[in-house]
Amino acid sequence: MSLQVVRAWTVKYPISRGMVTYACLWPMANVTEQYLTGKKEIDLKQVLRFGVLGTFFFAPSLYIWVRISSRLIPGGASLRVGIKKALLEQITYSPYAVTAFLAGMGLLEGQSWSHIKCEWDQKFLPTWKTGACIWPIIQTVNFAFMKERNRVPFTAAFSFLWTVFLSFIKSQKVEIDENKLVEKK
Structure with a gap:
């Protein structure tokens, strides 16, 4: 397959550019x-879960978010405009x-909703706060200086x-409160 064919394909199906990128980057990051x-x-199963979630969920959702934010x-x-979009992203996306x-990772791991909720309770706020310190800068540059097709x-x-x-x-252990954890039988 030539580079020209790949380029034509990504121009015809722009969402595919992000999906191919995330199919490589998310497993490599894990x-x-x-x-x-x-x-x-x-843990190859964990690598696969990262690949699936990054490729089929995050790349498309980010593509859609970029389109919505532009509107x-x-x-x-x-x-x-970049600052406004970056702030909007921190509040919404x-x-x-x-x-x-x-x-998503919890579901791919086969966890119950109760376990996923316990993990969310412990990990959401610190993770979001960390992201709020770095992503506004990255996204300001992205929205201010990058062409939409390259975002x-x-x-x-x-x-x-x-x-x-x-x-x-995700790899950090979760302290489970057995009183809050209700498993399906």
Whole structure:
């Protein structure tokens, strides 16, 4: 397959550019986290879960978010527009994304809703706060200076580092309150 064919395909189906990028970056970020935290063997099932969630959920949702934000806050690439979109993202997309990550990974791991809720209670706020410190800067640059067709791949590059962090957060044990944990029988 030639580079021209791939380019034509990504122009015809622009969502595919982000999906291909995330199909590579999310599993690689998980492998990186496992390596950095000293795992003796790479958990390939976990790598696959990151690939599935990144490719089929986060790349499309980010693509849609970029399109929606362009309609909500119209205007060309400028610093003012970039700041507005970055702030809007922190208020709307970021809480959704952290929740979707924790819930999506939990579901892919076969966890119960009660366990997912316990994990969310412990991990959502610290994760969202960390993101709120870095993503507004990245997204201001993204929305202010990047062409719309390059915004998802640009974000994906920083998403690699963020996903290493998310993988670390996900790997942290959850303290389960047995009184709140209701398993289906």
